[in-house]
Amino acid sequence: MHILITGAAGRLGGKLAALLAESHNVTGIDLPDLDLTDPAAVGHLADLRPDLVIHCAAWTDVDGCARDPDRALTINAFATKHVALACQRLGAPLVHISTNEVFAGDQTRPYLEYDRPNPINPYGYSKWVAEQIVMELLPQHYIVRLSWLLAHGGTNFVQKILARAAEAQPLRVVIDEIAAPTYNDDLVVAIAALIETGQYGIYHLVNEGYTSRWGLARFVLDHAGYADVPIEKIVLAEFPRPSTPPKRAILRNTAAAHLGITLRPWQEAVLDFLQKEGLAM
Numbered sequence: 001m002h003i004l005i006t007g008a009a010g011r012l013g014g015k016l017a018a019l020l021a022e023s024h025n026v027t028g029i030d031l032p033d034l035d036l037t038d039p040a041a042v043g044h045l046a047d048l049r050p051d052l053v054i055h056c057a058a059w060t061d062v063d064g065c066a067r068d069p070d071r072a073l074t075i076n077a078f079a080t081k082h083v084a085l086a087c088q089r090l091g092a093p094l095v096h097i098s099t100n101e102v103f104a105g106d107q108t109r110p111y112l113e114y115d116r117p118n119p120i121n122p123y124g125y126s127k128w129v130a131e132q133i134v135m136e137l138l139p140q141h142y143i144v145r146l147s148w149l150l151a152h153g154g155t156n157f158v159q160k161i162l163a164r165a166a167e168a169q170p171l172r173v174v175i176d177e178i179a180a181p182t183y184n185d186d187l188v189v190a191i192a193a194l195i196e197t198g199q200y201g202i203y204h205l206v207n208e209g210y211t212s213r214w215g216l217a218r219f220v221l222d223h224a225g226y227a228d229v230p231i232e233k234i235v236l237a238e239f240p241r242p243s244t245p246p247k248r249a250i251l252r253n254t255a256a257a258h259l260g261i262t263l264r265p266w267q268e269a270v271l272d273f274l275q276k277e278g279l280a281m
């Protein structure tokens with residue numbers, strides 16, 4: 001199969017391209033070569049005649065999106081429309097990557113795939129608009145939602161916490177933002193399995209279980225040789241930032257699990273991440 005991946009220089013797109021290239025013909029695209037907000041440029045993607053498109057590109061800076069909601073819509077929603085229209089013309093299915101931030105995070109139980117989104121910040125809104133565009137334009141879609149992506153390379157929450165501990169900086173982490181970590185290495189395997197099924201629909205591909213930001217930071221420090229380093233518990237209200245994170249946007253995988261596609265518990269995945277980084281003690 002010829003698979004076109006957008007955002008191929010990003011965390012998820014890069015890892016996915018590497019894995020899928022083992023068994024498929026993969027073309028990766030990203031900035032600066034191709035700007036997906038340019039409809040004419042995206043129209044030319046049809047010339048590549050992919051059998052499937054995986055749309056990982058997005059503006060993932062949630063605080064940036066809160067400062068400039070129009071730009072968030074342009075990149076996250078309307079660029080997705082251009083990609084979906086190209087797929088429509090080709091008759092190619094689209095895997096659209098989305099987020100737990102499409103949910104308000106105000107219910108106690110985890111969100112299932114067909115629960116009603118109700119985003120509370122501009123990033124979540126732009127991604128929810130994108131989901132609706134994909135659903136309206138293209139029956140052959142997989143919408144894959146994830147949360148708290150943990151990827152090798154670049155900087156993420158885990159690496160920031162460890163860096164502060166290493167520098168003996170005080171640590172204050174929120175206890176009331178709760179979600180499921182998603183280990184990139186597990187996610188790409190699950191997406192590779194999903195695209196073989198032909199079972200279009202909405203999927204929550206996250207590691208099993210959930211925790212708070214504080215709980216994740218505590219787990220990481222305990223397993224990286226910093227068990228004696230304290231972390232002050234704070235609440236989101238004490239940590240003002242441009243974007244308002246949903247408090248309990250906990251995703252639960254039921255649809256993919258029904259197809260036999262599951263991700264291991266988050267604790268095992270985070271430990272594996274630390275081991276591969278040479279950080280586990």
Ligand SMILES: NC(=O)c1ccc[n+]([C@@H]2O[C@H](COP(=O)([O-])OP(=O)(O)OC[C@H]3O[C@@H](n4cnc5c(N)ncnc54)[C@H](OP(=O)(O)O)[C@@H]3O)[C@@H](O)[C@H]2O)c1
Nearest residue numbers: 007009010011012031035036057058060097099146148149
């Ligand atoms: N990271 C998370 O915790 C998380 C959580 C939930 C969902 N997601 C979703 O997962 C997907 C992948 O996330 P990620 O963390 O892998 O993102 P990432 O590392 O930020 O990669 C996104 C890629 O898209 C590119 N891009 C941005 N604007 C573009 C445009 N106009 N045209 C073409 N390419 C453009 C970016 O290029 P530049 O770097 O040059 O801007 C970047 O290479 C996204 O859809 C995101 O919304 C991520």
